[in-house]
Amino acid sequence: MDLVFIGYGTIAHIIGAELKTQHMAEIKIVGVLDPVITEDQTRELFAENISVYKDIDQVIERKPDLVIEAANTEVAKKYTPFLLSKGINVMSMSVGAYLDPKVMKEIRNEATGRLYLSSGALPCVDAVKAASVRGINLVQLTTRKRPLALVGAPGLSDLDVELDKIKEPCVVFEGNAIEAVKAFPANVNIAATLSLAGVGPLRTNVKIIADPSVTRNIHTILVEGDFGKLESTIECMPSENPKTSLIAALSAIALLKDLISPVKIGS
Ligand SMILES: NC(=O)c1ccc[n+]([C@@H]2O[C@H](COP(=O)([O-])OP(=O)(O)OC[C@H]3O[C@@H](n4cnc5c(N)ncnc54)[C@H](O)[C@@H]3O)[C@@H](O)[C@H]2O)c1
Numbered sequence: 001m002d003l004v005f006i007g008y009g010t011i012a013h014i015i016g017a018e019l020k021t022q023h024m025a026e027i028k029i030v031g032v033l034d035p036v037i038t039e040d041q042t043r044e045l046f047a048e049n050i051s052v053y054k055d056i057d058q059v060i061e062r063k064p065d066l067v068i069e070a071a072n073t074e075v076a077k078k079y080t081p082f083l084l085s086k087g088i089n090v091m092s093m094s095v096g097a098y099l100d101p102k103v104m105k106e107i108r109n110e111a112t113g114r115l116y117l118s119s120g121a122l123p124c125v126d127a128v129k130a131a132s133v134r135g136i137n138l139v140q141l142t143t144r145k146r147p148l149a150l151v152g153a154p155g156l157s158d159l160d161v162e163l164d165k166i167k168e169p170c171v172v173f174e175g176n177a178i179e180a181v182k183a184f185p186a187n188v189n190i191a192a193t194l195s196l197a198g199v200g201p202l203r204t205n206v207k208i209i210a211d212p213s214v215t216r217n218i219h220t221i222l223v224e225g226d227f228g229k230l231e232s233t234i235e236c237m238p239s240e241n242p243k244t245s246l247i248a249a250l251s252a253i254a255l256l257k258d259l260i261s262p263v264k265i266g267s
Pocket residue numbers: 006007008009010011012033034035036069070071072073075092093094095118119120121122185186187189190241243244245248
C-alpha cells in the first residue's frame with residue numbers, strides 16, 4: 001500500500017517510526033506534503049525514496065492507495081473532500097473538520113474514495129457505535145489536561161484565565177461538541193469522534209478542565225441509552241506535541257493494520 005502524508009509533524013513521525021518497528025513492509029511511505037519541510041529533512045526523505053510534494057496536485061498525480069492527513073482542521077477541510085472526489089482513500093486525524101456540514105455534504109455527494117477516521121484517544125468507540133443503533137439519552141465527555149496542553153486555543157481568549165497561573169483544576173469549557181471543536185480545535189478531536197460515532201455534535205456534551213496536577217491527557221466518557229450505561233476513562237501519555245496523545249498515532253497504526261489484514265476485529 002503506497003502512503004502519502006499531508007502534514008509531517010508529530011503524528012506522521014510516530015506513524016513512520018512505528019511502521020518500521022512493527023515491520024509493516026506492506027505499507028510504503030512514498031511522499032509527504034508539508035510546507036515547513038527543511039532542506040535537511042528533504043535530503044533524508046529522498047534517501048529513503050520518499051518524495052516531497054509542493055502541492056496537492058502532485059499528490060493526486062501520484063495516486064497513492066492512502067493519504068494520511070495529519071496537519072490541522074483547515075487542511076482537512078480543504079483537501080479531504082478533494083482527494084476523495086478523485087478516488088483517493090484518506091485517513092484523517094483532524095476529525096473536527098467533519099463536524100462541518102458543508103464538508104460532509106461534499107464528501108457524501110462527490111467521494112469515490114473512502115474516508116477513515118481512527119478512534120484516536122476515544123475509548124470504546126465500537127461500543128458507542130453499537131449503542132447508537134438504538135436510542136442514546138446522554139453522551140458526556142470530560143477532558144482533563146495540563147494547562148500547557150491548552151495553550152493557543154481560541155476559546156481561551158474570552159476567559160479571564162492565565163494558564164501558567166492556574167493552581168487548582170479549572171473548567172475552561174462547557175458546551176456541545178460543535179462549540180468545543182471551535183474553541184479548542186487542536187484538543188478535542190475526541191469530542192468530534194465521539195459525536196460522529198454516537199448521536200451527533202449537538203447532543204454530545206463536553207467539559208474541558210485545565211488541571212495542573214495531571215501529567216496525562218485524561219478523557220472520561222459517559223453514555224446512557226437503551227443498551228444500558230457505558231463509563232470509561234483513558235489516561236493518555238502525551239506525545240512530543242503536548243496537545244496530541246501518543247495513542248492517537250497508535251490508533252492510526254491499528255487502523256492501518258486492519259486495512260491490510262484479512263481479519264477485522266471490532267464492529
Ligand atoms: N484523531 C485524534 O484523536 C487526534 C489526536 C491528536 C491530534 N489529532 C490531530 O492530528 C493533527 C496532527 O497532529 P500533530 O500532533 O501531528 O500536529 P503537529 O503540529 O505536530 O504537525 C502538524 C504538521 O502539519 C503541517 N502543516 C500545516 N499546514 C499544512 C498544510 N497546509 N499542508 C500540509 N501540512 C501542513 C505542519 O507544518 C506540521 O508539520 C492535528 O489536527 C491534531 O489536532 C487528532
